[in-house]
Amino acid sequence: MTLLALDWAIIIEKLILIVIIVLTTLLITLYTTFGERKVAAILQDRPGPNRAGPFGLLQPLADGLKLIMKEEIIPTSASKWLFILGPGLAMTASLMTSAVIPWGTEIHLFGRTIELQVADINIGLLYVFAVVSMGVYGIMIGGWASNNKFSLMSALRAASQAISYEIAMGLALIALLMSTGTLSLKTIVADQAAGHWWNVVYQPLGFLIFFICAMAECNRTPFDLPEAENELNFGYHQEYSSMKLGFYLFAEYVNMIMSSAIMASMYFGGYDLPFFDETTVAPNIAAIIGVGTLLIKIVLFVFLFMWIRWTIPRFRYDQLMNLGWKKMIPLALFNMLITGAIILSKS
Amino acid sequence: MQALTNKSIAVNRSPMTFWERLYLINIIKGMMITFSHMFKKQPTVRYPEQKREFSPVFRGLHVLNRDEQGRENCTACGLCAVACPAEAITMEAAERQEGEEHLYKEEKYAAKYEINMLRCIFCGLCEEACPKDAIYLSETFAPANYTRKGFIYDKNDLLIPNTLTNATELAKAKGVEA
Numbered sequence: 001m002t003l004l005a006l007d008w009a010i011i012i013e014k015l016i017l018i019v020i021i022v023l024t025t026l027l028i029t030l031y032t033t034f035g036e037r038k039v040a041a042i043l044q045d046r047p048g049p050n051r052a053g054p055f056g057l058l059q060p061l062a063d064g065l066k067l068i069m070k071e072e073i074i075p076t077s078a079s080k081w082l083f084i085l086g087p088g089l090a091m092t093a094s095l096m097t098s099a100v101i102p103w104g105t106e107i108h109l110f111g112r113t114i115e116l117q118v119a120d121i122n123i124g125l126l127y128v129f130a131v132v133s134m135g136v137y138g139i140m141i142g143g144w145a146s147n148n149k150f151s152l153m154s155a156l157r158a159a160s161q162a163i164s165y166e167i168a169m170g171l172a173l174i175a176l177l178m179s180t181g182t183l184s185l186k187t188i189v190a191d192q193a194a195g196h197w198w199n200v201v202y203q204p205l206g207f208l209i210f211f212i213c214a215m216a217e218c219n220r221t222p223f224d225l226p227e228a229e230n231e232l233n234f235g236y237h238q239e240y241s242s243m244k245l246g247f248y249l250f251a252e253y254v255n256m257i258m259s260s261a262i263m264a265s266m267y268f269g270g271y272d273l274p275f276f277d278e279t280t281v282a283p284n285i286a287a288i289i290g291v292g293t294l295l296i297k298i299v300l301f302v303f304l305f306m307w308i309r310w311t312i313p314r315f316r317y318d319q320l321m322n323l324g325w326k327k328m329i330p331l332a333l334f335n336m337l338i339t340g341a342i343i344l345s346k347s
Numbered sequence: 348m349q350a351l352t353n354k355s356i357a358v359n360r361s362p363m364t365f366w367e368r369l370y371l372i373n374i375i376k377g378m379m380i381t382f383s384h385m386f387k388k389q390p391t392v393r394y395p396e397q398k399r400e401f402s403p404v405f406r407g408l409h410v411l412n413r414d415e416q417g418r419e420n421c422t423a424c425g426l427c428a429v430a431c432p433a434e435a436i437t438m439e440a441a442e443r444q445e446g447e448e449h450l451y452k453e454e455k456y457a458a459k460y461e462i463n464m465l466r467c468i469f470c471g472l473c474e475e476a477c478p479k480d481a482i483y484l485s486e487t488f489a490p491a492n493y494t495r496k497g498f499i500y501d502k503n504d505l506l507i508p509n510t511l512t513n514a515t516e517l518a519k520a521k522g523v524e525a
Contacts, residue, residue: 045390307381
């Protein structure tokens, strides 16, 4: 009896892949929080967390345990379901990006060829863009449902910031899409791996715009206006406690990792290890090397994020909007124009 | 107007050039500065394992001294209590009995000697007032405690271990790890 003419093995295969990706992402995120504190400390001539375990390596577990043990408070004036939905949405939206990222080439296992990408959809870039725009809902809903003036203010800021920078981000992506000619992330990475230069060479300005916008989308300093402690106390997660707060804080780091992965894939060759011919080793080993390369690139980007955070002070709100609307968008349009002109002159 | 110090720098108010307005170069400069701090020596003293030395004039927790034969110096004259501006010291005197000559140096001794460490301001006036070299301020400080009562240090806490019978404990109290 065949109800659906489906290849069930592929569903199991994808499920396993999803579980592995999500778990790995969460594990890396756990240590990104630790890394953030360590990087901040080292940049400021401090030792950083070093008490829990050797070199403080158990610190993230201690942090997580602390968050779980805290009392779960839902304010009486909050709208309860939205209040609970907020952190979940923030987390889901940030994890969903991982579906289209090609983590490696392919692995041959048990006579099957397993693609190291959950879904190779032909509108990968659009999907990324859509999911990134969803990310702001978690913050907006959380801030609104808290029924707190500071949270609401912060949610408004986050929403307007995200909307402003998404435009420039989209325009930077359009320029990239013009030069690559495809929306599929897999093809983009494969093209870069197949001997071409990395896309950052063709799109340096586009990368810069995308990088700045990604930072703004992740609410990282210098764009952490939604969390401006001195103005908004704590920002949109002011009323949150326990693991709900943990989810929000966690989602920020997952976001950071995901945008690093996207940037690495789109502009820096993804799983492509430069000056190394993948055909000289067995395909499985090449795939593992690829995954490792992508992870290293992600770590480097995450470090860059942290490095910037602990160097540059926060923008004022009008400066943020100025940069977004008056600098980024014209620059992105200009970049698009130049790209178009070059493509035209070549053909 | 004459400048007060030679440290003041005239602010350059000329409009920013194109490259300055881009900010990117200055941001990269700033990032280089923070990056260079990665390789700087940390001034942190990792406290419980690593302790900073106190200065030689540091006034810490009090000790009641003994002479070279291990007898208590204090005669309960009460001068320290009088000198104490915080009124932290209380004592009760007692007379030395026959056969206690190896315990107390003179005919009178302090049967009870208490310092309230919450009152004490560690000024060292007791040390200066003492005619018998009996009270000294050491180089440690009072550890944390759960109760206020725990901060009232009596003779058991204050008296240094006997030089003759308990040399190792004395060394430990002095902080000279054996």
